[in-house]
Amino acid sequence: METIKYKPIGIIRSPFKELEGMPIQPVGACGVKGEIIIEDEYTEGLTDLEEFSHLILIYHFHLCNGCSMMVKPFMDDKKHGIFATRAPKRPNPIGLSVIGLDKIEGNIIHISNVDIADGTPLLDIKPYIPQLEKGADEEVCIGWFEDHHHKASDMRSDDRFIN
Amino acid sequence: METIKYKPIGIIRSPFKELEGMPIQPVGACGVKGEIIIEDEYTEGLTDLEEFSHLILIYHFHLCNGCSMMVKPFMDDKKHGIFATRAPKRPNPIGLSVIGLDKIEGNIIHISNVDIADGTPLLDIKPYIPQLEKGADEEVCIGWFEDHHHKASDMRSDDRFIN
Numbered sequence: 001m002e003t004i005k006y007k008p009i010g011i012i013r014s015p016f017k018e019l020e021g022m023p024i025q026p027v028g029a030c031g032v033k034g035e036i037i038i039e040d041e042y043t044e045g046l047t048d049l050e051e052f053s054h055l056i057l058i059y060h061f062h063l064c065n066g067c068s069m070m071v072k073p074f075m076d077d078k079k080h081g082i083f084a085t086r087a088p089k090r091p092n093p094i095g096l097s098v099i100g101l102d103k104i105e106g107n108i109i110h111i112s113n114v115d116i117a118d119g120t121p122l123l124d125i126k127p128y129i130p131q132l133e134k135g136a137d138e139e140v141c142i143g144w145f146e147d148h149h150h151k152a153s154d155m156r157s158d159d160r161f162i163n
Numbered sequence: 164m165e166t167i168k169y170k171p172i173g174i175i176r177s178p179f180k181e182l183e184g185m186p187i188q189p190v191g192a193c194g195v196k197g198e199i200i201i202e203d204e205y206t207e208g209l210t211d212l213e214e215f216s217h218l219i220l221i222y223h224f225h226l227c228n229g230c231s232m233m234v235k236p237f238m239d240d241k242k243h244g245i246f247a248t249r250a251p252k253r254p255n256p257i258g259l260s261v262i263g264l265d266k267i268e269g270n271i272i273h274i275s276n277v278d279i280a281d282g283t284p285l286l287d288i289k290p291y292i293p294q295l296e297k298g299a300d301e302e303v304c305i306g307w308f309e310d311h312h313h314k315a316s317d318m319r320s321d322d323r324f325i326n
Contacts, residue, residue, distance in 0.1 A: 001171040001202075001284060004223050006255040008164040025295045039164075042254055044232035047244030051306025054297060058221065058257055060167050069207035081210030083288040086295070091205055092169040094221055094287045096259075098296040113297070121164060124257045125246040129305050131312045132188045132249070133261040133291075134217060134276070142292050143214030149294045 008121035010038040010107075012059060014114045019063055019162050024074045025086070025152040026097050026113040034099075034114035036122060038107040046125075050104045054128035055111070060121045061093035064161055074155055075148040084143060089161050095120070098128050171284035173201040173270075175222060177277045182226055182325050187237045188249070188315040189260050189276040197262075197277035199285060201270040209288075213267045217291035218274070223284045224256035227324055237318055238311040247306060252324050258283070261291050 014034035016022045023029035036057075038046065049055070066089060072078065073085040082090055100112035109125075134140075142149065177197035179185045186192035199220075201209065212218070229252060235241065236248040245253055263275035272288075297303075305312065 001174070004169045004171065004284065004286070006167045006169070006257070008167065009254050011164070026297060027295055042232065042246075045245040045254070046247070047233060047242075048247040048307060049244055051304065052247065053302065053304035056259065058255075058259070069205065070210065081212055082208040083205075084209070084211040084215065084290055086289060086292075090287060091172050091208070092221075092286045094169070096219065096221070096289060100297075100301070121167065123167070123255045124253060126249060126259060127247055127306060127308065128296075128303065129249075129308050129312060130293075130303060131305070131308075132190055132315055134189060134263075138263070139216065140291065140293060141214065141216035142294070143290060144211055145290065145292050145294075149292060152295055 006123050008123060009042045010036050010122045012036050012116050012120040012122055014116050014118045016117045019117060020157055020159050022157045023115040024155050024157055026099055026115050028153050028155060029113045029115040032114045034111050036109040036111060040107060043107040046104055052101055052127045054098050055101050056126040056128050057097050057099055057122060058124040059095045060123060061088040061095050062121055063117055064088045064093045067091050074157060075151050076144060080144060087161060169286050171286060172205045173199050173285045175199050175279050175283040175285055177279050177281045179280045182280060183320055183322050185320045186278040187318050187320055189262055189278050190315050192276045192278040195277045197274050199272040199274060203270060206270040209267055215264055215290045217261050218264050219289040219291050220260050220262055220285060221287040222258045223286060224251040224258050225284055226280055227251045227256045230254050237320060238314050239307060243307060250324060
């Protein structure tokens with residue numbers, strides 16, 4: 001299939017200069033502040049974004065290379081298929097985080113609950129609208145995470161996905 | 164900034180052969196069935212995925228070219244910044260849908276609530292785990308969508324984002 005090419009729309013700044021010791025999800029990054037620096041040509045596209053409390057960031061795991069089909073994620077001791085995890089060494093190393101939006105000043109977006117490494121290239125921003133995700137009456141099953149997701153608040157990354 | 168290259172992991176099959184008249188979000192695609200055909204080399208990565216009821220699909224809007232910084236989205240008559248909307252003509256035309264997982268047979272994933280055009284290249288699959296998205300006690304503000312998101316169930320796309 002054809003290769004798809006994207007150009008980053010900006011860069012994410014955070015306190016996490018290296019992959020080890022990071023929060024592994026936004027719920028574990030409570031209060032961690034960061035910034036997004038948007039390329040000038042895209043600043044107008046931020047119009048009305050400040051009305052939202054949370055944003056979905058889609059970004060490139062620039063510090064990860066290669067992938068495995070079976071991985072032992074941070075939150076479990078058993079191996080799972082890569083697509084049944086949020087592990088970063090994916091066939092396409094695309095990251096997804098719901099973060100808090102504090103304030104926008106020109107091309108700078110101030111953000112909270114940042115679980116993202118400093119210098120990460122940002123691909124897209126979407127408003128976080130839980131009402132669009134699924135019908136309100138649909139039950140959600142979360143597989144192997146059921147017994148483990150509570151760890152996401154406190155657990156920190158180790159070196160398992162570092163090149 | 165450096166160009167980022169991705170290779171699709173599979174292709175999405177749906178009843179929507181053209182962009183006009185489609186549901187605009189998964190909540191408007193209740194019961195619409197589709198399939199994902201995963202490339203053979205990634206099939207092992209689906210291990211344990213069937214335990215989840217919902218998946219996050221990250222895909223490429225292959226039928227959209229170009230972008231505007233200000234757009235009039237399907238659900239409103241006013242223009243908004245592209246990043247404050249889910250409109251497909253984005254700087255990086257990346258789509259995101261939470262869909263229902265029915266069944267996995269080998270490299271075929273049977274899915275429900277499909278608001279995606281037939282033939283769409285798939286970039287990534289992540290398990291949908293609402294508990295990881297934000298703290299349970301955080302309030303969510305959804306900006307201009309507040310008065311419009313209820314339309315997502317019934318509204319269909321028109322030709323405004325077609326090339």
